[in-house]
Amino acid sequence: MSKAPQGCCTVSGLVKTYRAGGTEVRANDGIDLDVRRGEVFGLLGPNGAGKSTLVRQLTGLLRPDSGSIDLLGHDVVRHPERAARLLGYLGQESTALDELTVALAAETTGRLRGLTRAAARAETADVIAELGLEALAHRPLAKLSGGQRRLACFAAVLIGERPLLVLDEPTTGMDPVARRAVWSAVDRRRAERGTTVLLVTHNVIEAETVLDRVAVIDAGRVIACDTPGGLKALVDGHVRLDLVWRTDAPLTVPAVAALAERAERTGRRWTLRTTPDEARELVAAVTTGPAFAALDDFTLATPTLEDAYLRLGGRTGGLAR
Ligand SMILES: Nc1ncnc2c1ncn2[C@@H]1O[C@H](COP(=O)(O)OP(=O)(O)OP(=O)(O)O)[C@@H](O)[C@H]1O
Structure with a gap:
């Protein structure tokens, strides 16, 4: 018996x-990617990196200049109309279903995806309960808050059980309860049906x-493709020290003045990336005398994907924590 192919999405040499206006x-x-079936695969990068452009080509909404895209054995550059049958897409822009209620938007999506009315209704009821959207089910999408609307659009994306979910910053504007509902729904589909998820994000902690x-x-x-752990291994042996000053940093303290050049500054927060040994010395220096009096908070942490991204040559401040 031949083995089922493991690939879900293969992108080769994609140029757009x-x-x-003359520019x-x-x-x-020239993007190359190989997303395996059943994995949650992330595209991480700063604003303008080209993530949405990439996923819009995968969804058949945008035509590449050159390169190929294979989705579950289908050439979606040649047959962009096939993408809609293979994937559920949550884009960044608002939906054409904005005037409908949450329930009707989900049900209509199900009908457009070929479900019978009864099946679309049944799936809608299940997904609305799963995501805790019952109280909003009969309100128009256009009258919801940003986070509520995002969750309602996510509900519609889940209807019709596509083997691939393409989610472009799905949790933007959501509170922690809604975020958890999204990630539980993703986990459940992956465990029960082997659903593949392609996730666009610039939030490193979520990633x-x-x-x-x-x-x-x-x-x-x-510029890199690996597990989060594999990417963080690039910055093994480093730690991040965050110092938050009550007001201005006490530059009259020599140890603090010596850090001023090296620190990445965000308002009252100074971030330093260093070795554990030096971090211990720095903590000792700022937790005594006038430096400590000026200090509001400090944290010493192991590296994050953001540190790996900076090591790879990324822009400071390009990713969200
Ligand atoms: N319709 C368009 N016309 C012209 N330039 C565009 C268009 N859409 C995107 N761009 C440009 O293409 C580049 C990539 O944009 P894209 O939206 O793919 O980035 P992104 O990584 O998704 O960013 P973000 O995190 O802000 O969503 C940017 O320089 C952007 O200004």
């Missing part, structure tokens, strides 16, 4: 250039928590 932006500059593998995208290229 936008031309607007050209090469948003995807570390939910992803099996991650491709780091920068300026239209994949």
Whole structure:
């Protein structure tokens, strides 16, 4: 018996250039990716890296200049209309179903995906209960808060059980309860049906928590692709020290003045990436005398994907914590 193919999505040499008002932006500059069936695969990168451009091509909504995309054995560059049968897509832009209620938007999506009315209704009821959306089910999407609308759109994406879910920053604007509902729904589908998830994010903490593998995208290229642990191994042996000053940093203290040049500053927060030995010395220096009096808070942490991203040459501040 032949073995089932393990690949879900293979992208090779994908190039997409936008031309607007006499300028050209090469948003995807030769992207290669291999997403396996049943994995939660992330695209991580700063604003403008080319993540949405990539996923819009996977979904058949945008045509590449060159390169190929294979989704579960289908060439979606040649047959973009097939993508809708293979994947559920939660994009960044608002939906055409905005005037409908949450329940009707989900049910309509089910009908568009070929479900009978009874099946669409039954799935809608299940998904609404699963995501805790009962109280909002009969309110129009356009009248919901940003986070509520996002969760309602996610509910619609789940209807019709597509083998691949493409989620472009699905949890933007959601509170922790809604975020947990999203990740539980993703986990359940993966465990029960082997659903593959392609997730666009620039939140490193979320990425570390939910992803099996991650491709780091920068300026239209994949600059690294590995497990979160594999990427963090790039910065093994380093720690991050965050110092938060009550007001201005006490630059009259020599130990603090010596750090001023090296620290990455965000308001009253100074971030230093260093070795554990030096971090211990720095903590000792700032937890005594006038430096300590000026200190509001400090944390010493092991590296995150953000540190790995910076080591790979990414831009400071490009990713969210
Ligand atoms: N329709 C368009 N016309 C012209 N340029 C575009 C268009 N859409 C995107 N771009 C440009 O292409 C580049 C990649 O944009 P894209 O939206 O793919 O980035 P992204 O990684 O998804 O960013 P974000 O995290 O902000 O969503 C950016 O420089 C952007 O300005």
